[in-house]
Amino acid sequence: MSDPQNPEPARASARRGRTRARLLDAAVDVFAERGVEGATVELICERAGFTRGAFYSNFSTKEELLLAAAEHGLAVSLERIEEAVGRLELDPGADHAAQVDALVEHFLGPEDPRGVRIEVELRRLAQDDPQARSLVLRINEHLESRILGVISSIEALGGLRLRAEPIVVVRTLVALHRQAAELAWLTGDGEVDLTLLTSYVMVATEAAD
Amino acid sequence: MSDPQNPEPARASARRGRTRARLLDAAVDVFAERGVEGATVELICERAGFTRGAFYSNFSTKEELLLAAAEHGLAVSLERIEEAVGRLELDPGADHAAQVDALVEHFLGPEDPRGVRIEVELRRLAQDDPQARSLVLRINEHLESRILGVISSIEALGGLRLRAEPIVVVRTLVALHRQAAELAWLTGDGEVDLTLLTSYVMVATEAAD
DNA sequence: CGTATCCGATACATTGGTGTATCCGATGAG
């Protein structure tokens, strides 16, 4: 593919990479603020400190940017999960309720509000665009399988036992978390309300012994 | 207000009412298909068999139509709940799992796909438009309080007992149902997957005696 | 009928955003 004889002039160069990154970053902001439809190429470029020339030399549509942004968002989410796993400390002595509170707060508390909006936008785009649709599905799969792993290890570490199919629990957690995040976004509240999630984990698990 | 001396010429007349209704109906379709941003006044009018003249003589913005459509959607949902309550038959002899299956299927199975999209659009609009925001909140309240009532009566009728706060259960059901509906919409599948809902009700309730 | 009013249709001006063709400064290889 990258034949030096055919220098493949478009794609990849230090400068190009930096420009793309800045545009992407600005796009995430603008999409989060006004949605994909509400965003204009002009605005994104301005925000990034460019004119539209830079955009059209790097991308062809806003949607392309959204896909790239979503892909990046997935990476961030996975990273955040790993980091949370690293910081995790279980207290086998605590009672059921205390353990649940701690776990939910630990894994589901922090959330980047921009990511929520981006995901909503992506899902909407997925209605008409097959590429967006398959990205949505891929993101779901990655997140689910990683969370499934985390849950299994928590279970294996003892303390909690699931009262339902693990995959169902994972999907429910994701669904509830999404709703909670969207609600927080709606009310303009920075804090995600974890009540539903905590309550769910409460009824869906029981103390191990 | 309706002073015969001051004939208040705009508002209300048989013809006007019919026109508004047709426009509203067309708008629901178009919004459901392309979203609010994707919809154009032209398209809505065309769908309703009018030209833009009719629109501007009855409304001033697409958003006004969306609010009206959402209000209508709430009425439909409440109606559907009443109707489901009317058709409800409990089998106290059945075991827990069978009762749960039956209830979830009965109340949460059928869903108008257009309604889902309209609601998503409304919630998005609510980000910037305070009027839309308060409508969203009002819709939530109405639905929650009605569902709360339904759940209480099911519980009172015996057979099931809740393992969590009733209001939390209601909100969780709504959240999971919304997610399920959106997922169905995403996959283009007409059928809503009730797995998560069923599983939730399973762990969140127990046989009464 | 006749006539006044209502309301949807038509035509037009305007706007905001897009895509493209071209220009020219920056960058990097030799």
Place this chain on the structure above:
DNA sequence: CTCATCGGATACACCAATGTATCGGATACG
């Protein structure tokens, strides 16, 4: 330092959609 190429800026043509001003057919009322 020189030159070729890259990549962002500028300018322009274009289009889709909006909002408005005006027209004329329908409707209701005497």
